[in-house]
Amino acid sequence: MPHRHATRLLEAAAQIILGKEHELRLALACMVARGHLLIEDVPGVGKTTLAHVLARLIGLRFQRIQFTSDLLPADIVGVSIFERESGAFRFHPGPVFAQLILADEINRATPKTQSALLEAMEEHQVTADGQTLALPEPFFVVATQNPASQIGTFPLPESQLDRFLMRIRLGYPDRAAERALLLGEDRRGLLERREAVIAPEQLLELQHAARALTVTDRLVDYLHALVDSTRHDPELLGGLSPRAGLALLSAARAWALLEGRDHVLPEDVQAVFPHVAGHRLHLATDGRPVPPATLRRLVEAVRLV
Amino acid sequence: MPPNVEVSRRTAFCLLAAASVTVLPHAGHLPPWLVALCVLLLGWRGAQLLDRVKGLPRWLVLGVALAAALAIKIDFGHFFGKDPGVALLAVLLCLKLLEGGSPRDARVAVLLSFFLQLGLFFYDQTMGVAALALAGTLLAVTALFGLHQPRAPLPGLLRGAATLVLQGLPFMLVLFVFFPRIEGPLWGLPADAHSAVSGLSDTMEPGSISELSLSDAIAFRAAFAGEPPPNALRYWRGPVLTEFDGRTWRAVRTTSTAAPAYQPGGPVYAYSLTLEAHNRRWLLALDYPDAGLDDLLYADDFQLLAARPVRARARFDLRSRPHTPVGMEESAAVLAAVRRLPAQGNPRARALAARLAADGADAGTIVSRAFDHFASGNYTYTLTPTLLGAHSVDEFLFDTLEGFCEHYASAFVFLMRAAGLPARVVTGYQGGQVNPIDDTVVVRQSDAHAWAEVWIDGQGWRRVDPTAAAAPQRIERGLGESIRAGDPRPLLMRPEFSWLREFRHRWEAVSNHWNLWVLGYNEDRQRDLLARLGLETDWRTLTLATGAAAGLLMLALLGWAFHQRRSADPLDQAWQAFCRRAARHGLPRHAWEGPLDFATRLADRFPAHAGELRRIASDYARMRYRAADGPAAVRELSQRIRRIDFT
Numbered sequence: 001m002p003h004r005h006a007t008r009l010l011e012a013a014a015q016i017i018l019g020k021e022h023e024l025r026l027a028l029a030c031m032v033a034r035g036h037l038l039i040e041d042v043p044g045v046g047k048t049t050l051a052h053v054l055a056r057l058i059g060l061r062f063q064r065i066q067f068t069s070d071l072l073p074a075d076i077v078g079v080s081i082f083e084r085e086s087g088a089f090r091f092h093p094g095p096v097f098a099q100l101i102l103a104d105e106i107n108r109a110t111p112k113t114q115s116a117l118l119e120a121m122e123e124h125q126v127t128a129d130g131q132t133l134a135l136p137e138p139f140f141v142v143a144t145q146n147p148a149s150q151i152g153t154f155p156l157p158e159s160q161l162d163r164f165l166m167r168i169r170l171g172y173p174d175r176a177a178e179r180a181l182l183l184g185e186d187r188r189g190l191l192e193r194r195e196a197v198i199a200p201e202q203l204l205e206l207q208h209a210a211r212a213l214t215v216t217d218r219l220v221d222y223l224h225a226l227v228d229s230t231r232h233d234p235e236l237l238g239g240l241s242p243r244a245g246l247a248l249l250s251a252a253r254a255w256a257l258l259e260g261r262d263h264v265l266p267e268d269v270q271a272v273f274p275h276v277a278g279h280r281l282h283l284a285t286d287g288r289p290v291p292p293a294t295l296r297r298l299v300e301a302v303r304l305v
Numbered sequence: 306m307p308p309n310v311e312v313s314r315r316t317a318f319c320l321l322a323a324a325s326v327t328v329l330p331h332a333g334h335l336p337p338w339l340v341a342l343c344v345l346l347l348g349w350r351g352a353q354l355l356d357r358v359k360g361l362p363r364w365l366v367l368g369v370a371l372a373a374a375l376a377i378k379i380d381f382g383h384f385f386g387k388d389p390g391v392a393l394l395a396v397l398l399c400l401k402l403l404e405g406g407s408p409r410d411a412r413v414a415v416l417l418s419f420f421l422q423l424g425l426f427f428y429d430q431t432m433g434v435a436a437l438a439l440a441g442t443l444l445a446v447t448a449l450f451g452l453h454q455p456r457a458p459l460p461g462l463l464r465g466a467a468t469l470v471l472q473g474l475p476f477m478l479v480l481f482v483f484f485p486r487i488e489g490p491l492w493g494l495p496a497d498a499h500s501a502v503s504g505l506s507d508t509m510e511p512g513s514i515s516e517l518s519l520s521d522a523i524a525f526r527a528a529f530a531g532e533p534p535p536n537a538l539r540y541w542r543g544p545v546l547t548e549f550d551g552r553t554w555r556a557v558r559t560t561s562t563a564a565p566a567y568q569p570g571g572p573v574y575a576y577s578l579t580l581e582a583h584n585r586r587w588l589l590a591l592d593y594p595d596a597g598l599d600d601l602l603y604a605d606d607f608q609l610l611a612a613r614p615v616r617a618r619a620r621f622d623l624r625s626r627p628h629t630p631v632g633m634e635e636s637a638a639v640l641a642a643v644r645r646l647p648a649q650g651n652p653r654a655r656a657l658a659a660r661l662a663a664d665g666a667d668a669g670t671i672v673s674r675a676f677d678h679f680a681s682g683n684y685t686y687t688l689t690p691t692l693l694g695a696h697s698v699d700e701f702l703f704d705t706l707e708g709f710c711e712h713y714a715s716a717f718v719f720l721m722r723a724a725g726l727p728a729r730v731v732t733g734y735q736g737g738q739v740n741p742i743d744d745t746v747v748v749r750q751s752d753a754h755a756w757a758e759v760w761i762d763g764q765g766w767r768r769v770d771p772t773a774a775a776a777p778q779r780i781e782r783g784l785g786e787s788i789r790a791g792d793p794r795p796l797l798m799r800p801e802f803s804w805l806r807e808f809r810h811r812w813e814a815v816s817n818h819w820n821l822w823v824l825g826y827n828e829d830r831q832r833d834l835l836a837r838l839g840l841e842t843d844w845r846t847l848t849l850a851t852g853a854a855a856g857l858l859m860l861a862l863l864g865w866a867f868h869q870r871r872s873a874d875p876l877d878q879a880w881q882a883f884c885r886r887a888a889r890h891g892l893p894r895h896a897w898e899g900p901l902d903f904a905t906r907l908a909d910r911f912p913a914h915a916g917e918l919r920r921i922a923s924d925y926a927r928m929r930y931r932a933a934d935g936p937a938a939v940r941e942l943s944q945r946i947r948r949i950d951f952t
Contacts, residue, residue, distance in 0.1 A: 263931035297456035
């Protein structure tokens with residue numbers, strides 16, 4: 001049962017990040033679906049810790065890139081430097097050559113720098129000095145954005161947002177979790193001492209297993225009806241693209257796998273739908289991202305037998 | 306929709322709007338206390354939805370309902386008939402909104418408001434009312450939609466409702482055309498069928514017509530086949546008044562026959578006359594009706610009469626020949642009656658009549674002398690003449706010198722009779738305005754008029770209009786041109802309201818079409834139309850056919866629904882049976898809810914059976930969404946579903 005790895009991983013992660021089981025599960029589902037994750041929230045709720053935990057517990061090589069307005073594409077991809085000894089240029093790989101990358105405050109960098117990372121995310125390879133270099137497998141990007149501060153930022157355009165499979169919010173911990181957080185040990189210290197609970201190969205196994213899950217015609221019909229309903233909704237500006245529909249299906253597969261099933265149910269689609277569709281849909285009135293209530297309504301408007 | 310769940314606020318507002326649009330147009334015919342109560346209740350519900358006030362307790366709602374029913378009983382004296390019925394329904398609808406927000410209450414409120422929207426047509430069938438009823442229906446259907454899609458945005462709900470209403474349009478048209486028209490008021494109940502309507506009466510005294518003249522209300526419309534006759538020929542005949550008691554003129558009994566007592570001659574004008582209800586038999590036909598008009602009666606004073614009083618707007622296809630000589634052979638009894646004067650009174654007028662008839666003048670001379678007397682320029686035409694006393698004719702002729710058409714007609718006929726000539730007063734309408742939009746002649750109450758008829762041997766009855774002598778422009782151009790400045794005028798005749806006139810012309814042209822094609826679609830027209838479609842039939846056959854068609858349609862729909870259910874997948878059927886059973890035990894599945902989520906809710910509600918409920922749901926989910934199991938597995942599942950005991 002491949003999902004045993006997932007269970008172990010989630011249990012271990014829940015000991016470090018308190019009271020966020022659902023968000024952790026979503027983040028893992030995103031990885032199992034081979035997608036990248038966008039976390040949107042105010043500072044200090046554990047966005048960075050989440051990325052750290054995932055990297056640590058899976059044993060992935062981790063790199064953190066703090067995006068600033070003066071960050072250049074070469075700061076991400078790497079740079080070729082002339083070496084006197086060898087008398088030749090040698091490529092010094094940038095931080096992107098890791099297995100899990102935390103792109104902190106991605107909207108602070110210029111669009112040019114953003115697109116360097118986004119290209120890497122899409123192609124799983126980078127081009128430097130005319131050379132194409134493959135990135136390691138598995139390769140994940142967890143990007144964070146602070147929705148509250150907009151001054152001096154370059155919000156990601158819609159086409160770039162589409163590169164992220166899911167967008168989640170962490171939110172404040174509940175009372176019990178926060179109490180435990182305040183009383184307990186420092187999270188970083190706790191994390192330093194943790195060993196990986198699964199190997200990167202086992203994550204790849206999970207990914208393969210998710211892709212092998214049964215998806216019936218009935219489920220595809222349902223998923224299509226849901227995607228299609230977003231295209232005719234007067235409240236929305238445009239609907240979900242076919243690529244978004246594929247994203248929804250692979251996220252639903254990953255979710256079903258984490259639920260321990262070998263087939264996908266409408267419930268799986270419904271569980272990931274707000275996180276897959278939320279950053280891809282905008283209100284017709286003012287172009288703002290759709291609120292959760294609208295996403296809920298979209299789900300409730302599609303009948304199931 | 307789960308019971309004991311409040312409907313969404315949006316739906317509640319839709320319902321409130323539907324109820325308001327439905328109840329408030331009824332205000333005109335409900336007692337004022339009831340209107341006030343309804344407004345209070347609706348306002349309270351609105352405030353409650355805005356969280357300004359608390360909902361009313363159930364016992365209070367019930368108490369108000371009982372008190373209102375009692376008050377309606379006291380006010381109307383009974384519960385029968387449409388007025389108390391509508392009053393009761395209006396209160397019940399308002400109270401239903403306050404009673405609670407459960408979907409069941411909402412559905413009852415929607416049905417009540419549908420019924421009240423229908424009730425609007427008991428009182429008025431104009432386009433405005435139809436529009437109001439339609440708006441109410443649309444809002445009620447929107448609320449119904451909102452019940453099923455609690456989170457849908459309002460524009461989506463409205464569009465859905467509008468689509469549904471539009472889908473009903475073909476059915477409406479078919480029923481409109483084919484539903485049997487039954488003669489007589491379908492809902493007319495004895496107590497309230499024929500109330501007073503303004504218009505001419507069969508008596509006239511000073512002031513009775515000038516009072517009518519301030520009203521812009523339409524008396525009738527006439528659409529001529531060709532050019533309408535000139536204003537001076539447009540005398541629409543109403544009651545003919547013979548008896549005079551010194552102050553009041555009255556009609557006498559006449560006989561009426563199926564053919565006119567005269568030989569129609571001269572140019573003919575064909576027109577269709579759309580008469581507003583006036584509860585009288587006279588049709589106000591243009592002088593003088595042609596022979597051969599079916600189903601109508603010709604009175605011996607040249608009125609055209611309907612078989613029954615006109616109690617609903619009605620259309621008549623008529624022909625008239627204004628130049629027909631009439632009354633060539635008048636009976637001695639009639640001639641005696643139109644010579645009679647009271648023995649006493651109005652001495653100065655009698656003296657004037659003697660002067661007119663001096664020197665052995667013949668009838669024609671007497672008439673033209675009297676006409677000249679009025680044309681002398683001493684008389685003023687006004688809507689507000691000085692009130693007259695006992696010798697009304699004397700006072701008008703020699704003292705006040707001002708009057709409206711009834712003064713002139715009355716004085717003229719008095720002079721003629723005093724001079725020995727047979728004469729009588731004719732009331733009716735004169736002129737009418739041509740609506741430039743659709744070229745119909747619109748005749749209003751303000752066109753009410755009185756004129757005189759003199760019988761001259763060898764010439765028969767001759768129309769003499771003394772008003773034309775004193776104020777020729779009244780006859781040539783109408784009332785608005787002829788009354789003196791400063792007099793009150795009907796609103797539409799004031800020069801500063803020309804834009805209003807224009808608007809009114811347009812509105813009346815449109816509502817004339819509405820009257821002709823929608824309201825005027827009666828038994829006869831239905832028969833004509835069906836005959837043109839090749840369906841010779843009467844209303845009984847039509848009732849049967851409509852009923853049979855409706856029945857067949859229902860059967861077809863039922864069959865279709867049954868077939869849909871039969872042809873459904875057995876696994877779906879088993880699951881639907883499971884959901885239905887759960888719904889009967891108070892926990893329906895949401896339409897969008899997946900099997901496992903539903904099972905979780907069921908397990909919370911029925912913890913004793915949590916295990917089996919979850920197993921059924923997950924077995925169904927596995928069979929549905931992983932691989933098709935054989936029919937045996939499906940049968941086994943449906944047996945387990947049948948066996949499950951929710952209690």
